Amino acid sequence: MVRLITLLIGILSWSVVLAQQPAPVLSTKSKKAIELYTVADNFRVRGEYDQAINLLNQALAKDPKFVEAYLRLGLTYFSMKQYQNALRQFEKGLALTDDINRQKAFWYSMGEPYLLTGEYEKAMKVLKSFIDNERTSKQRLDRANMLYKSAEFALESKANPNPYSRKLLSDSVNEFELQYFPVLTADQSQLIFTRRISDNPNDDENLVVSRKSSRGRWLRAESISKNINTPLNEGTCSISADGRKLILTTCTGRDGIGSCDLYESIKVGNDWSEPRNLGRNVNSSAWESQPSLSADGRTLYFVSDRKAGLGLRDIWVSTQDSKGEWTKAVNAGPQINSAYDEISPFIHANNRTLFFATNGRPGFGGYDIFYCDRDSSGWTTPKNLGQPINDNGEQFSLYITADGQKGYYSHEETLGSGHSRSKIYEVLIPPTNQVRFRSNYVKGVIRDKVSRSPLSARIELLNIKTDEVVSLVSSDSVTGEYLIILTQGDEYALYVTKAGYLFKSYNFNYSEITDFEPIAIDIDLEKVMAGSVAVLNNIFFDVDKYELKEKSSPELQKILRFLKENPRVKVEIGGHTDNSGSASYNRELSEKRARSVYDFMVQHGIDKARLFTKGYGPDRPVASNENDAGKQQNRRIEFRILH
Structure with a gap:
């Protein structure tokens, strides 16, 4: 292709x-x-x-x-x-x-x-x-x-060359005449790319996956799925961060709308679904290809040569609504698209940095890779990524890992008689050239606390400062596995919800963090029944104060929604402290803090008869008070189902 x-x-x-x-x-x-x-x-x-x-x-x-x-x-x-x-x-x-x-x-x-x-x-x-x-x-x-x-x-x-270091991936990946448009899952355990056995444009394209061994080596690439690959044409693709949603290009053999269309396949357990055409809100009678999904799989960037564009080929954007339907695609605009060609977009896991190739801006010749960042006013002016990724040849695609430290791209070279071949390279990105906002991830398994059965639950990530949903994913209904991206620069509240279960909340403060490792959290959900407890990790107070801080709003709204969805439930709001200071003072402070949450609920329509408060002070620690981490866990508000 x-x-x-x-x-x-x-x-x-x-x-x-x-x-x-x-x-x-x-x-x-x-x-x-x-x-x-x-x-x-x-x-x-x-x-x-x-x-x-x-x-x-x-x-x-x-x-x-x-x-x-x-x-x-x-x-x-x-x-x-x-x-x-x-x-x-x-x-x-x-x-x-x-x-x-x-x-x-x-x-x-x-x-x-x-x-x-x-x-x-x-x-x-x-x-x-x-x-x-x-x-x-x-x-x-x-x-x-x-x-x-x-x-x-x-x-x-x-x-003035840039200090990049690159290496050719092993023959277990580069075993074909052509391999291109590489993408990875966020945990870098799977490398998915398009392969063609020769440079004949009529040859079959298939999607293949190489998995990383326990020793960190890429294993031999194999077909991604018999439900996806056919004897016809399956090309450039994008995968969500958790590896469970795939958008691919098919040009022949399926229920197409134009010359090439975009299709969606969902992975449940180990099986990929039969690809489904994304429909006329995304596809047109023209050519659509080269998709790129946001980390949560709910925003799609792609390339089209439809007549409504600004150039020959433009980058377009569609989002998924609350019903899971793709909205009418819109042009990415003149800040990105030129009068010439923009191709192979890649939206980084941070959802703020967009990479793409173009022949419509000053570069080294042919197509070069550019990048731009999104801020409150829109996209910044695109910048050339520089050598050695860009050179006087053609550069068509680039994938940057969530942590910003590595890049993967295909490099095509022309052989004799006009033939060509391409290979996939890994490049180490020096700290001075890494994306401004690096991303980390949280992954694990969601289960029923009693039966230990895997659960399909909703995982929602909110920016605490703006009270906006940053990411929304679901755990696998067969395995219970989930993965969600965290990006530098903000403080987040993470909520895990499922009908009939008490929600779980977590807090991740990435507003100043500069060095981090992937986080593994297995989450056990409790059914809504007497004795079930949720720790409210996103209720905030100043030191020695009991007035709710403004950034507690997302958590308070979650509690309010839960109580309205479960009108027969009665709960205890319990305040807890560490052992610093006198026990009597801590009990009084914890009671006042619990009362602040109670007052908010009552002010927003919850019957007083359903709410009870208790200040436990230091009496019920859940961790050691001998260190700061333990003390922080002990300073908490709990939400307990009474009946």
Whole structure:
């Protein structure tokens, strides 16, 4: 798919260039040469390059000074990504003419292949000649200026390389002719990518997965699922952080809407569901591909060439509503999309940093990887990721791990006769170049406390400061497994809820944390019955105070909702402290704190007869008071079901 995309873009781009040029008076008088030249172009625009080259060479044999034949021959080699051959033909043709219009066609055509072969000074020279002399085509002039800025940028960056270190992944991953668009689960235990056994665009694409062994080695890639892969075409994909939602591209063989559509598959236990078309809110009669899911699988970025875009290919966005349906996709906007191509978006696990490839911004040549961050006012100006990830070749995709320390990408190289191959690399990202907000994760199993049976529960992560839902996932109904992402820069409340069970709450303060390890928490839910207890980890008071802090609001709303959904339940709100200070003072303080929660519930419509308070002070510790961590656990508000 990578090479096919590139070839199609090349054909379209150069067809536009030629269409904009007025029909010239040809430099040859040979009717046979003109005939061969004309027929050759019919083959060229259809991508039948060998026939086009043969006919153009025959035309040049009839007239070795046929300037336009050299231009068309160079363009044909360019479409085949044989840039040196293209430049040789351009240089021969340019040497034969002093006509300014013919020279401009060569200068313009030579700029990009010089850029793609790393000959930046030569690229700047020919592009400047074109820019200084072009008077008619604004579109070509804009493109030439952008390519000129790319050459300038590349020269400057070449003198100041970034300190990345990369390595080729083992043959257990790179065993195919082409492997590309790698993605990982957040725990970095699974690497999923698209593979094709040859560079023939008509060959079958399949999704494969390589799992990491206990020694940290990638095992041999195998088909992700018989429910997903068919003898036809399954390509670029994205997976949610927990590894349970997959969005993939299929171009033939399923109930498609356009030339390529996006489909969704859900993993339950060890089985992937039959892919389901995402529907007309996401897919159109055009081409959709290259999806990227947010960590919780509820926001989807993808690429489409639909007519409503800003360029040839644009990045679009859809979100999942409360019913699980995908909303009408919207264009990501001019801050990201240019008049050219934006492809292969990747939204980092932090949901704030977007990576994508484009040929519409100054870079090293061809497609480069860029990134931008989202703040309160929108997306920041995209920045080139730099070398060695970007170079004068084509870079199509990049995956950055949740912790920001590693990247995975495919690098394509052109072989002889226009053939290509691609391999997947791992790159170590130096601290100075890592994403601004790194992400961690919490994972484990959710079970019934008594039966120990796995439960499918709702796991909701709230930003305590803004009281906004940051992430929403569910645990696996077969295994009970869950995983949810935590990102630097905020304090979070995590809630686990299931109908018929008492909710659990947790607190994670990542507002200042700089060094962290993945967190494992197995969660046992208690059924709503007498004696069930929930610790309210997100009720906050100042030291020696009993007034509720504003950031307690999310937890208070959860309690309120639980009481309204269970109108017959009566509860005790119990206050607890550590053993610092006098026991009598602590009992009084803990009673007042419990009373503050009671007052909030009553003020919001809960019958007083259902609520009881008790200040236990230091009398019922749940951890040792010999250390700060234990004391912190002992300072708590508990929510106990009475009947």
